[in-house]
Amino acid sequence: MKKTDRRKWLWLLxxxxxxxxxxxxxxxxxxxxxxIISTDQPPVIxxxxxxxxxxxxxxxxxxxxxxxxxxxxxSVEKGDKLIYIPIGKKEMRISTTEMAGPVPLDEPAFIKNxxxxxxxxxxxxxxxxxxxxxxAAREVRIASADHYLKPYVNAENxxxxxxxxxxxxxxxxxxxxxxxxxxxxxDEKNLKEEGFRVTLRKDNPVDKNLTDHIRHFFINKTGxxxxxxxxxxxxxxxVLGVN
Numbered sequence: 001m002k003k004t005d006r007r008k009w010l011w012l013l014x015x016x017x018x019x020x021x022x023x024x025x026x027x028x029x030x031x032x033x034x035x036i037i038s039t040d041q042p043p044v045i046x047x048x049x050x051x052x053x054x055x056x057x058x059x060x061x062x063x064x065x066x067x068x069x070x071x072x073x074x075s076v077e078k079g080d081k082l083i084y085i086p087i088g089k090k091e092m093r094i095s096t097t098e099m100a101g102p103v104p105l106d107e108p109a110f111i112k113n114x115x116x117x118x119x120x121x122x123x124x125x126x127x128x129x130x131x132x133x134x135x136a137a138r139e140v141r142i143a144s145a146d147h148y149l150k151p152y153v154n155a156e157n158x159x160x161x162x163x164x165x166x167x168x169x170x171x172x173x174x175x176x177x178x179x180x181x182x183x184x185x186x187d188e189k190n191l192k193e194e195g196f197r198v199t200l201r202k203d204n205p206v207d208k209n210l211t212d213h214i215r216h217f218f219i220n221k222t223g224x225x226x227x228x229x230x231x232x233x234x235x236x237x238x239v240l241g242v243n
Contacts, residue, residue, distance in 0.1 A: 027042040028045060028138050028140060029137075029138065030043060030056065031139060032060045033142070037056055039052070039053050039056055040053075041115040043140065044117055046107060049119055050120045050121065051107075051109070051117035051118060051119055052117065052118060053116065053117060054067070054074055054118055055224060061123070061129070064165075066168055067116060069169065070170060071086070072087045072088070073086045073087060076123065080097045081094070081127070082094070083095075083123065083126055086109075087110065088108050088109070088110065089108050090106070090107070092105060094126060103122070103126070106119070107119055120140060124142055130143040151222055152221070153196065153219055153220070153223050154196075154221075155181055155196060158181050158195075158198050159178030159181050159198045160178075161223055162178075162198045162217050162226060165219075173202070175202045175203065175212075176201065176202045176215070177200065178198055178199065178201075179199050180197075181197070181198050181199075183195070184196065193225065194220070194221055195218055195221050195225075196221075197217070197218055197229075199214065216229035217239065
């Protein structure tokens with residue numbers, strides 16, 4: 001090897017060592033009762049706190065989640081417990097049949113890649129779950145008697161669930177009612193889930209025999225995703241993606 005080539009490699013070697021040494025940390029892995037929780041937006045470590053997408057809360061803590069766009073807040077409901085989390089504020093409000101009031105947060109919720117990131121430990125502990133952080137393995141382990149959110153949406157309640165969820169979030173006007181509900185499987189944007197297609201109709205205010213608007217929605221069996229059919233694109237678009 002020529003002396004100039006040897007010098008060039010000797011000059012590059014420290015840079016290679018530096019690049020390997022400062023390689024970015026691997027994504028945080030979350031375990032719920034020993035099972036890995038998958039998500040399209042990895043958890044984020046911020047100021048020594050772990051933040052997770054809201055869908056992790058919905059599907060793995062057995063809760064319903066509402067994103068309140070006008071209020072810039074998230075509402076998490078499970079049983080008689082309601083947790084209200086304003087985006088960007090260091091507090092959340094908890095309400096049950098026995099108590100109600102504010103709870104301080106070390107770090108506020110925030111938006112990342114169009115996903116609402118919630119402080120995992122604060123939310124998990126509100127639902128009486130144990131959370132442990134393994135720094136070396138970059139793993140969060142959650143222990144609870146509750147497992148994944150069980151399917152509760154069926155042919156009888158799918159329409160009411162769609163209307164109720166969208167009305168609460170201000171995404172559906174009054175006057176819509178269901179005309180058809182049928183089981184379907186949706187395979188859209190990496191989402192392949194079983195659920196129900198719900199057709200909603202809104203009558204013309206002048207002549208009830210005329211249709212003012214018809215909309216088609218899909219809701220999965222766990223109630224964590226609601227999509228609306230777009231006839232122009234001939235596909236579904238996300239209306240409520242609890243992510």
